[in-house]
Amino acid sequence: MKLTPVSERFILHWGEMGSRWGVNRTVSQIHALLYIAGRPLPADEITDTLGVARSNVSNSLKELQGWGLISVVHLMGDRRDHFETTGDVWGLAHAIFKERKKREFDPTVDFLRDCVNSPDYGKEEKDAQKRIAATLQFMETVSSWGDELLKLDPETLMKVMKLGAKIQKLIRG
Amino acid sequence: MKLTPVSERFILHWGEMGSRWGVNRTVSQIHALLYIAGRPLPADEITDTLGVARSNVSNSLKELQGWGLISVVHLMGDRRDHFETTGDVWGLAHAIFKERKKREFDPTVDFLRDCVNSPDYGKEEKDAQKRIAATLQFMETVSSWGDELLKLDPETLMKVMKLGAKIQKLIRG
DNA sequence: ATGTAAATTCTGTATAAACAGAAATATTCC
DNA sequence: GGAATATTTCTGTTTATACAGAATTTACAT
Structure with a gap:
């Protein structure tokens, strides 16, 4: 191509x-290619277009599936797998946000809960205890806020974002 | 220690x-140590406590300063630099969010603007043009939303988060 | 000035990630 | 079943990052 x-x-x-986003170059390049192409591509075409090894493409496609960013489709009369990604930027953002939250945020929330419930927790300096507890509480709040936002439909979320800082008025009022 | x-x-x-957050282990360990300690520590104490090379500590402290997460303080009668981080989880989250936005988000927004304004942009497939434009628009919205949120004081932001999905009602009403 | 402590920079090494190319496996068609 | 095509897994190489320890520089004291 x-x-x-x-x-x-x-x-x-x-x-x-x-x-910077925590995925390797080939993986993100492939995703970008599928996004731009706007149609399902077979692995070989990706290989040729990007000039990387076929095996690299295979593994990268697997990782993209792990992120839930691409899906396999088949074309009539063609035995090869074809790969496509959502053309919808909202869908994309949704998948990425959800997955990053799961990988980067949730494990730490779980860990902190564990810390606070540990029998050793009381042995900690009072100040340190406070900070750990505050961190947990903060992260729990952010976490469930994230979950709530993920549930909103694009239109509503767009309105929320456009509202921006003006939301203060709504809250006070 | x-x-x-x-x-x-x-x-x-x-x-x-x-x-997973894009910073190396020593860097985040040092930050965690300072956070837990709750008082300014000299580099040597960090070195001993974590059991890593002094040079590694030095470089990691530099990187933490680049993130705006720690600051240097001096104690009376001690020539050594001491390092501390905010004990306030809000302040921390603020600094991290701001910096990550700057590093991971803004460059792409700039890049997309550049793409759209490029003379070659018109040569693109109509569909691809649409997707690139939509991506730019989406990221611009998210970006300025992020900036707005960064301006809110912790109390207000907490209220916004606690509101969660119930915000829909406010918007409709 | 000279010595001493502190901090940084330099240099080499170890570790881990990314990747290519080959080999092996699986799938479909005849 | 076997040939042809498609896909994955394996193996070694390259590349980038993290790191230790040494060497150097900087800051400050006497």
């Missing part, structure tokens, strides 16, 4: 940012 | 999660 200049830049940028 | 069992677990957990 021949890439236009903008597509190419897009894919390269996505790949570079990937490392 | 002798660590209690919970403190030790806390620091180790923080260190492990660090890699």
Whole structure:
């Protein structure tokens, strides 16, 4: 697949940012490619377009499935797997947010709960106890807030975001 | 500094999660230590407590300063630098959120703006153009929402979070 | 100035992640 | 069943990061 200049830049940028987002370059490049392509692509076409090893593509596709970002589809008269991603940026953001929360946030909330319930907890300095408890409480609040937001439909969430700081007035009133 | 069992677990957990959060283990361990200690520590004490090389501590402290998570203080009659972090979980979350947004989000928003304004943009498939534009618009909305939230004081933000999904009613009404 | 403590930078090593290419496995068609 | 195609797993290499320990620099005291 021949890439236009903008597509190419897009894919390269996505790949570079990937490392900051905790996913490797090839994985994010493949995702970007599928997003730009807007149609299901077979692994070989991804391989050719990005110029990486076929095995690398295979593993990366697996990881993207683990993130819930791509799905396999089949085309009539073609035995190859084809891969596609949502063209809908909301769906994407939803999947990414959900998965990152699960991987980066929830384990620590669980851990902190465990700490606080541990028999050793009382042996801690009073100040340290306070800070740990406050951290847990804070993270629990953020966590359930996140879950709530994930439940909202795009339109509502968009309104919430557009509201921005003006929400203060609603709360006070 | 002798660590209690919970403190030790806390620091180790923080260190492990660090890699998922994009910072290395020593960096996050040091931060956790300062957070638990609740008082300014000199580099040597950090070195001894964590059992890592002095040079490693030095570099990690630099990185934590880059994140705006620690500050240097001096104690009377002691020439050594001492390092401390906010004991306030809100302050912490604020600093982390702000910095992550800056590093992981804003560059892509800038990049997408650049794409859309590029002379090559028109050569793109109509569908791809739409998706890129939608991505930009979405990320811009999220970005300014983030900025707004960062401006709110903790109490208000807490109320917003506690409100959760019930915010829908406020919006409709 | 010279010595001493503190902090940083430099250099090499170890570790882990990413990746290519080969080999092996699975799938579908005849 | 066997050939052809598609996919995954395995193995070794490369590359990037983390780190220790040494060397250097900086800051301060006398």
